[in-house]
Amino acid sequence: MSETATATSTPTKPAAAKIHDTKYTRNQPYSSKVLVNDRLTGPESEKETIHIELALEEGMAYTPGDAVGILPTNRDAAVEAVLQVLGFSGTERVLDHYKVEISLEEALRTRLGIGKLARGSVTQLAKLCGENCPEGLKALLGQENKAQAEEYVWGREFIDLVKEFPGIVTEPQQLFNILQRLTPRMYSIASSQAAHSDQVHTTVRVVRYTAHGADRQGIASGHLGERAPVGAEMPIFLHENNAFRLPEDTSAPVIMIGPGTGIAPFRAFLEERQATGQKGENWLIFGEQRSVSDYLYKEQFLSMEKDGLLTKLSTAFSRDTHKKVYVQDRMQENAAEVYAWLERGAYFYVCGDASRMAKDVETALLDCIAKGCNGTLEHAAEYLACMKKNKRYQRDVY
Ligand SMILES: Cc1cc2nc3c(=O)[nH]c(=O)nc-3n(C[C@H](O)[C@H](O)[C@H](O)COP(=O)(O)OP(=O)(O)OC[C@H]3O[C@@H](n4cnc5c(N)ncnc54)[C@H](O)[C@@H]3O)c2cc1C
Incomplete structure (x- = not known):
């Protein structure tokens, strides 16, 4: 050698790295406009990969290697389906994570992760039913049943859980204990500001799969793939790496x-x-x-x-x-x-x-x-x- x-x-x-603008954060994102949303993969591809260009405000700076955080919302149809299964109208008032009063519909659309099911949600739902926990739900609890619980949540969403174990959620506010927060997703930046001073580009693979008899999609990549046409607003922030x-x-x-x-x-x-x-x-x-x-x-x-x-x-x-x-x-x-x-x-x-x-x-x-x-x-x-x-x-x- x-x-x-x-x-x-x-x-x-x-x-x-450039001096990064800290004005916009995950808690206070910049409302960016979608400038381009093009499919990169051909129609014959097994994958759906898209190229997104987002507008930046003057002063927002990034360095190649950084990521952009994107705050997605849940699909209207998914929100509607959860409301229906739980028997709520969506107009009920709830307090969000910052104790701000909003409608349940808004909470389910913008604050709560109703997509892929977390093991913690299963545990929290069980806590609500106390002694009267259904056997099927009990069988997913505790360290000794971790493997079964992992298998159960794989490919399932929150709606599958409440469909299988109905009648446990009785108050809209309980959802803040059961569900995880809807968090931003990170995407590697695909552009240089030396070439596009007021834009940030990303390359996103839209996550789609079929599981337990239903077509599923990733929350953020699905949002970008289906509900972020040119001109749409997306809340974003730049993340230094x-x-x-x-x-x-x-x-x-x-x-x-x-x-x-x-x-x-x-x-x-x-x-x-x-x-x-x-x-x-x-x-x-x-x-x-x-x-x-x-x-x-x-x-x-x-x-x-x-x-x-x-x-x-x-x-x-x-x-x-x-x-x-x-x-x-x-x-x-x-x-x-x-x-x-x-x-x-x-x-x-x-x-x-x-x-x-x-x-x-x-x-x-x-x-x-x-x-x-x-x-x-x-x-x-x-x-x-x-x-x-x-x-x-x-x-x-x-
Ligand atoms: C630093 C960093 C950079 C990144 N850069 C990029 C990037 O440049 N481009 C990009 O596309 N992504 C990138 N990602 C990943 C991105 O952040 C998201 O995780 C990804 O887009 C999925 O998010 P989602 O909200 O669409 O899906 P989610 O709603 O989070 O769902 C994804 C989940 O669905 C489940 N799932 C997926 N497929 C199946 C299946 N077949 N069966 C059962 N369950 C399944 C899995 O639990 C998976 O974790 C990056 C991540 C990080 C941390």
């Missing part, structure tokens, strides 16, 4: 691994480097299911490759070939080059799925390092630890 020194040498600091930054040394090379919506911050990085004339080399590895329908931002990336901004553009479309190919396979195929880039001081970034991809990419990275330096995996782990310490290995996974 002759050149490990590169990995251990004094790091170039990640780019300094100093742990995911382009190198401060604008000539440092970067390798970016961004399958699926993990591509978002790398579009931001590349737009930033393009708009500010940064000279560092850029290698993007993008992965999805099919090139014909799932190649997100294809034209833009091909044009960046043509212009020389993207030194290297690699893609892995898992369903295009008989043998499934993923981003980590592209890394393995290009192991010598990955290592050469690292030895030249490249920063290595990963964004996207935390459950499997991030682990598989790390394993592939260790392999590339071990092969490159003719060393053991132990040596590679040390090398990677140095990269981490020097902020040359950064992940934004969710």
Whole structure:
């Protein structure tokens, strides 16, 4: 491992963040206008991924690597269905989390999470019925029944619970004890302000699935996918993430691994480097299911490759070939080059799925390092630890 020194040498600091406007927060969001809401995936795709552009007020600033928080509302039909099952009209008055009086209908639309069912909601509902708890509900309580409860809540929503165990909720205010707060969802920013001064862009995968005989959708991604047309207002706030930054040394090379919506911050990085004339080399590895329908931002990336901004553009479309190919396979195929880039001081970034991809990419990275330096995996782990310490290995996974 002759050149490990590169990995251990004094790091170039990640780019300094802009001074962030703190006027708007999750509790006091900015009411932004939707400027663009376009589907990125083709009609044949199994996924529905959309590109959203939102307007910013003057003074609102972000840095590539940051996220935008979006406050969703529940669907009218879902609110109506819950009211109907509970036998409430919606005009009943309740106190919200800040003790402000609002209608039950507003509470269910904007304050309470009536989507995916939480285990805590099952427990809280049971508490309301005390001694007279139905057997089926009792069987989901306590540490000893945790696994059954986990299985029960998977794919279910609040409405399924109150349909199965009716008559327990008698007062609208009780819902504030049973249900979790409707929380904002984070989305990696997909744009650079150097290119779009008064806008913030995101790349959103609309979550849809069928479970327990009903079609479900994610609350925020469903809102953006179905009820956020151009001109609609969305409450948003900017969320700083100093742990995911382009190198401060604008000539440092970067390798970016961004399958699926993990591509978002790398579009931001590349737009930033393009708009500010940064000279560092850029290698993007993008992965999805099919090139014909799932190649997100294809034209833009091909044009960046043509212009020389993207030194290297690699893609892995898992369903295009008989043998499934993923981003980590592209890394393995290009192991010598990955290592050469690292030895030249490249920063290595990963964004996207935390459950499997991030682990598989790390394993592939260790392999590339071990092969490159003719060393053991132990040596590679040390090398990677140095990269981490020097902020040359950064992940934004969710
Ligand atoms: C820092 C950060 C950055 C992020 N960046 C992005 C981004 O750039 N783009 C993006 O699209 N997302 C991103 N996310 C994820 C995003 O915040 C949301 O979690 C995602 O959009 C889902 O939110 P939702 O409200 O639509 O779904 P929710 O209403 O929260 O529902 C999602 C839940 O539905 C359940 N579910 C999903 N599928 C199934 C199924 N098949 N069967 C049963 N249950 C299921 C699961 O419990 C899942 O947790 C990011 C998250 C973080 C933390």
